[in-house]
Amino acid sequence: MKLRSSYVCQQCGYETASWYGKCPNCDTWNSLIETVKEVGKQQESKTARPEGTKPQKLSEVRHIEKNRLKSGLEEFDRVMGGGIVPGSVTLLAGDPGIGKSTLLLHVLAAAGGLYVSGEESAEQVKLRAKRLGVDGKNISILAETSVESIVSTLSTLSDLGNLVIVDSIQTLSSDDLDGMAGSVGQIRRSAEVLILAAKTHGIPIIIVGHVTKEGAIAGPKVLEHMVDTVLYLEGERFANARILRTLKNRFGAIEEVGIFDMSDSGLKEVSNPSALFLQDRVKNVPGSVVTVILEGTRPMLVEIQALAVPTQLAMPRRVGNGVDYNRLQLLVAILQKRLNLPLGGYDLFVNVSGGLKIAEPAADLAIALAILSSFKNKAIDPKTVVFGEVGLLGETRRIVSEERRIKEAKRLGFSAVCAPSNTPSLSKAAQLVA
Ligand code: TYD
Ligand code: MG
Secondary structure: OOOEEEEEEEEOOOOOOOOEEOOOOOOEEEEEEEEEEHHHHHEEEEOOOOOOOOOOHHOOOOHHHHOOOOOOHHHHHHOOOOOEOOEEEEEEEEEEOOOOOHHHHHHHHHHHHEEOOOOOHHHHHHHHHHHHOOOOEEEEEEEEEEEHHHHHHHHHOOOOOOOEEEOOOHHOOOOOOOOOOOHHHHHHHHHHHHHHHHHHOOOEEEEEEOOOOOOOOOHHHHHHOOOOOOEEOOOOOOOOOEEEEEEEEEEOOOOOEEEEEEOOOEEEEEEOOOHHHHOOOOOOOOEEEEEEEEEOEEEEEEEEEEEEEEEOOOOOEEEOOOOOHHHHHHHHHHHHHOOOOOOOEEEEEEEEHHOOOOOOOOHHHHHHHHHHHHHOOOOOOOOOOOOOOOOOOEEEEEEOOOOHHHHHHOOOOOEEEEEEEEEEEHHHHHHHHO
16 A cells, blocks of 8 residues: 655645645645555545446436435424435534534434444433433434444444434544544545445435634635535524524525524524514613514514713723624714714623624614613613614615515514614614604
């Protein structure tokens, strides 16, 4: 067997034959690690690809929609584009401790299959399953970190069930490589081997991947390119709401999101997210405004809270939780200029309920009104919902899916809407707290 060694950047996955102090691709220092490859073995696996190389009539290609596996966990299936495609490989990424293992155990309990755990022992997984109220009759567990043993187990089992979960890619290593588990080379090699196994057995595999502090999926970008679907589970660690997003899906749309509620007994599907995000709302208090955001294609009502207090500092504080900091600065400047609010003497705090993060400008008007409401110490009518982008001139600007947002607000019992269609400017909206 021929051995070849190359240097692989642990940041971006760039490969080179010689060592550099700085990665020529992404300019990171000291990130190239020598990785040994068995050339012979790789070529062998290439030729063994089960799809073969014969062209096929497009009309004869089997239609995936029919064969999708419904896990039975509705929020999950919807995010996957209507179920899991056989032989597909999905990466579930998210911060450590956010609930990836919990979610997948729920999925597996519904679908039935094999749980490969490289992080926890069989007993630990059992404990978690007990907590979730999962009896585990249709789940097999394998505690293993060698990717070769995993795939050889897969090929010896007569009944794999419907789905294989691998938790997590960072704990796997290939016997063919020298690098430590979690290194770029190991992650890539492990993924390669698993993808081949998924295609060979026609079984879907879901791989867990942790995310680094900077928010990137630990390991090379190439991992995202290799798999069919990339899901992202996010939320605030100490808030209950969890949002499952699709970053990439070769078999479906990417705008769907799934909403879950983390409880003591696991993740509960949330079919009515607006009710969840508004459940703790206190009405008729200054500084509280309800807005409608769009997550994927779903409108959701959330509460924006603001607090304006006289500052003791030369530079007043602007703190936003769940809102973009620059956007907040901009809205404060618009409020100062267009409504003549002396906010320079006030510290401002803005919060979004449920630990949500709002990325769209649709919440501008609600954020501005919440600040104004707290500043004036006057509550706005609790049955009014507010949304719309605010421009630099103090004008309100239309946003996508106004109709759908209004419908969702009506459904939850809101009777008045303050939106660009009936409120052309910030000063007009300010009359709500006049
Ligand atoms: P986990 O699924 O282990 O996260 P990950 O696999 O993404 O690292 O979830 C861990 C957290 O979730 C942990 O802090 C405890 C909490 N948790 C609950 O609140 N309820 C539960 O039923 C379970 C199983 C976990
Ligand atoms: Mg885990």
